[in-house]
Amino acid sequence: MKPVATTRTSAGIQTGRLAVWWLLASEIVIFGGLLGSYIMHRIGHPEWADYASHTNTWIGAFNTFVLLSSSLSAVLAHYAAEQGQGKKAARYLLMTCGGGLVFLIVKSIEWTIEITHGFKITTNGFWGFYYVAAGIHASHVIVGMGVMLWVAWYAWNDRELQRVELVGIYWHFVDLVWIFLFPLLYIAK
């Protein structure tokens, strides 16, 4: 028996997985509060539609595609881990990380263009929300990538394969938040 009881089950679910779901419950409150605030301000300020028209739908759509693809590789990693194929799982996790990296590179190019065009975090309420919401989301991408590399390293050596699913659930949630950020920031204009 391991001292860290992430794989024990006493409540019909692995403790590690239960912990991830609790983490996501707290994330729902974080992103929910942020997006809820954005929505009420967006409704209260019709002029924000003008500001939103400066965001680039194609860049947003491309990044949505990237995250959806990375979610696919994350779930394929989970499947490989279930089959006991640690190396395959690790490769899929690396692909997922690659997706995260592409997402961040595109995001940084997008932000650079916007900031040099004068759309800064202090420009007005819309751009304030835009950078805060996308920034907190991007920081989740970065943290997820770090954890995923660590899990992939273990998986490569056929160790702790149950973690592949856990980091995958987190990654899907980050994808899910973007699924809502995309229409809010890029489509509703």
Add this chain to the structure above:
Amino acid sequence: MAEHAHDAHDEHGHDDHGPRHYIKIYIALLVLLVISVAGPFLEIQVITLMTAFGIAVVKAFLVAKYFMHLDVQPKYVIYFLVTALAFMGLFFFGVAPDVLHHEGQNWVNVDARDEVSRQLSAQAHLAQFDCSAEEHPHVDVEPMEGVANAFHTHGCNADGYWECEDGSCEQLEAGAGVFIAQAAFVTTCGPCHGEGGAGDGAAAAALDPHPANFTDPAFWAQERVTHEHIVSVIADGGAANGRSALMAAFGEQFTEEQIEALATYIESLNPNAAQ
């Protein structure tokens, strides 16, 4: 710990599981993405909102059910996630009525004021740009008889209209150094009242009450709307004249003669003016 992973597999134990199935879900997600991007091209707002947010909910459902396997977790996992969502709803409906309200006691709508000043400075920037680019102002300035050429100023950058970056004057169509009421209206009043004076400027949506619409006969039907009243509102602002506090005072920006010219120009927007 591969055997534990296998346990997890057994826990799921159903057929919608496997690479082929995941790829099907992925393709469905991509199709939904394409629809949500295509929706706004129809330029019908209801459809845009439905394709944007309706599809987001469907996509979220697919990811949660098939990628996160939420459906095979113990029931209480769903209960506490729903509880978190309920708190989000509680926050939204508890706070939104206040945030969405645009007036109140002991309170100034700073946001609306900021919006007005942002639009004013955006216009000033535009005017500056046009001038330095050696182009005529982007607005079609038509000299108005008795108004446009009536008041001479000390140079084209004297009173906050077509200001040249290097301080030199461009020869405008209507003649340099001439106060053009229409141009001044477009730059200074346009951000809120609209370039044509219909109360539909860029900042208008943010303002409650809305800026006056000078093309609406109902505006001119008000008893208090006289030439003197208009002059007074321009010079001293709305609050001093029983109108919206968001109407700024321009007494320092324009001379008395220029304000007279602006008021005359505004009166020319009255659709019944000819009668």
